[in-house]
Amino acid sequence: MYELFFQSFADKKIILTLEEKEMIRKYLTPKKLRKKQYLLQEGDICKTIAFVEKGALREYSIDENGAEHIIQFAIEGWTISDLFSFLTGEAATYNIDALEDSELVLISKSANEELLQRFHKYETYTRLQITGAYLAMQKRLNSINTLTIEERYLDFTTIYPNITQRVPQHMIASYMGLQPETLSRIRRKISVSK
Amino acid sequence: MYELFFQSFADKKIILTLEEKEMIRKYLTPKKLRKKQYLLQEGDICKTIAFVEKGALREYSIDENGAEHIIQFAIEGWTISDLFSFLTGEAATYNIDALEDSELVLISKSANEELLQRFHKYETYTRLQITGAYLAMQKRLNSINTLTIEERYLDFTTIYPNITQRVPQHMIASYMGLQPETLSRIRRKISVSK
DNA sequence: AAAAGGCATTGATCTGAATCAATGGTTTTT
DNA sequence: AAAAACCATTGATTCAGATCAATGCCTTTT
Numbered sequence: 001m002y003e004l005f006f007q008s009f010a011d012k013k014i015i016l017t018l019e020e021k022e023m024i025r026k027y028l029t030p031k032k033l034r035k036k037q038y039l040l041q042e043g044d045i046c047k048t049i050a051f052v053e054k055g056a057l058r059e060y061s062i063d064e065n066g067a068e069h070i071i072q073f074a075i076e077g078w079t080i081s082d083l084f085s086f087l088t089g090e091a092a093t094y095n096i097d098a099l100e101d102s103e104l105v106l107i108s109k110s111a112n113e114e115l116l117q118r119f120h121k122y123e124t125y126t127r128l129q130i131t132g133a134y135l136a137m138q139k140r141l142n143s144i145n146t147l148t149i150e151e152r153y154l155d156f157t158t159i160y161p162n163i164t165q166r167v168p169q170h171m172i173a174s175y176m177g178l179q180p181e182t183l184s185r186i187r188r189k190i191s192v193s194k
Numbered sequence: 195m196y197e198l199f200f201q202s203f204a205d206k207k208i209i210l211t212l213e214e215k216e217m218i219r220k221y222l223t224p225k226k227l228r229k230k231q232y233l234l235q236e237g238d239i240c241k242t243i244a245f246v247e248k249g250a251l252r253e254y255s256i257d258e259n260g261a262e263h264i265i266q267f268a269i270e271g272w273t274i275s276d277l278f279s280f281l282t283g284e285a286a287t288y289n290i291d292a293l294e295d296s297e298l299v300l301i302s303k304s305a306n307e308e309l310l311q312r313f314h315k316y317e318t319y320t321r322l323q324i325t326g327a328y329l330a331m332q333k334r335l336n337s338i339n340t341l342t343i344e345e346r347y348l349d350f351t352t353i354y355p356n357i358t359q360r361v362p363q364h365m366i367a368s369y370m371g372l373q374p375e376t377l378s379r380i381r382r383k384i385s386v387s388k
Numbered sequence: 389a390a391a392a393g394g395c396a397t398t399g400a401t402c403t404g405a406a407t408c409a410a411t412g413g414t415t416t417t418t
Numbered sequence: 419a420a421a422a423a424c425c426a427t428t429g430a431t432t433c434a435g436a437t438c439a440a441t442g443c444c445t446t447t448t
Contacts, residue, residue, distance in 0.1 A: 061339075138278075168394090170396080179436055181437085182435055343405090373407080378426060378428085
């Protein structure tokens with residue numbers, strides 16, 4: 001259990017002994033989520049960071065017109081949370097729900113704090129994790145300003161080839177800040193030119 | 195010297211003794227930059243993280259049409275770098291230059307690595323720093339998808355009231371992903387409605 | 389098995405931002 | 419002090435993506 005979670009330490013060159021894994025394991029809680037089930041709703045306080053062992057989730061905000069805007073997908077190996085709410089204890093501005101039946105590893109606020117204090121490698125893990133997330137988001141922001149929509153979609157399909165198969169197209173449009181009709185037309189354009 | 199730099203530790207509730215400050219100071223290099231001078235050019239390898247003690251800088255990419263796209267401003271108390279290039283040693287994709295005569299504190303790659311290894315509080319500082327940057331960027335990305343341009347500009351002026359006075363308007367347009375003409379019209383619209 | 393709901397696609401039209409162009413003011417250079 | 423470069427603003431026009439609308443397919447519900 002928690003294979004992928006521990007794998008994500010190894011991916012960052014953080015080597016854990018069996019004892020260390022045992023120790024960390026005590027701070028973790030497994031959780032299964034059915035498709036369409038919420039992990040977090042806007043207004044609630046985000047109590048956990050979730051690591052995805054299996055399945056797929058989305059994080060999104062809802063604007064004043066009731067439209068959803070997806071800011072992140074999370075599949076196997078990804079971490080998802082309303083980090084601002086988690087860290088500050090303020091009401092969440094994002095919703096998180098499952099796009100497929102999913103298996104998560106949850107880290108509570110107290111678990112996170114204790115792990116950070118007591119276990120140096122966990123702080124390093126956290127630092128590398130957030131650094132990677134920062135760089136990915138910076139790249140995404142830059143793509144929005146410098147690339148055409150076609151290029152951005154092709155980028156998306158190469159970076160997340162799996163998600164394209166698993167997630168409805170209108171959600172990819174939402175992630176890209178487009179209307180579903182627009183993404184449909186972009187895809188047609190691309191398929192014609194090939 | 196380095197007042198603001200050490201202040202940014204205190205802001206994060208990281209208390210440093212005089213001895214610790216002395217120790218850190220040995221890893222830092224001061225640098226002055228004239229207005230319009232480059233700190234980093236696309237294609238070079240980013241050798242340092244820069245903390246701004248005084249002045250203002252911008253970080254931007256240049257697209258295939260030669261247009262500039264500003265992804266970040268940095269004024270007093272901010273940190274600026276092409277983090278991807280710094281961490282991987284690959285060629286930088288961003289340019290950084292000074293918008294005013296500026297005074298920086300530079301942290302080299304080796305200094306960063308040694309500080310991370312030898313001084314736990316520095317790793318914590320780094321972690322909190324990148325976490326704040328991540329949250330700010332996430333908020334910015336969400337604003338792009340959920341707010342009108344007017345709202346985004348008003349947000350910008352409240353979050354960075356100083357930058358508005360110090361930076362040419364067309365650069366703020368670039369940061370927002372707009373044409374200068376469009377931002378000018380938005381501003382007129384806002385001033386009329388008040 | 390039938391009905392309902394969700395989804396991708398396509399067409400027609402509208403609209404907000406980009407583009408092109410000109411002007412006057414301000415700052416920088418010489 | 420004059421010339422040059424830079425910049426914000428305004429007007430006219432264009433265009434890409436949004437919106438409105440309809441259709442057929444597929445999946446889920448009953």
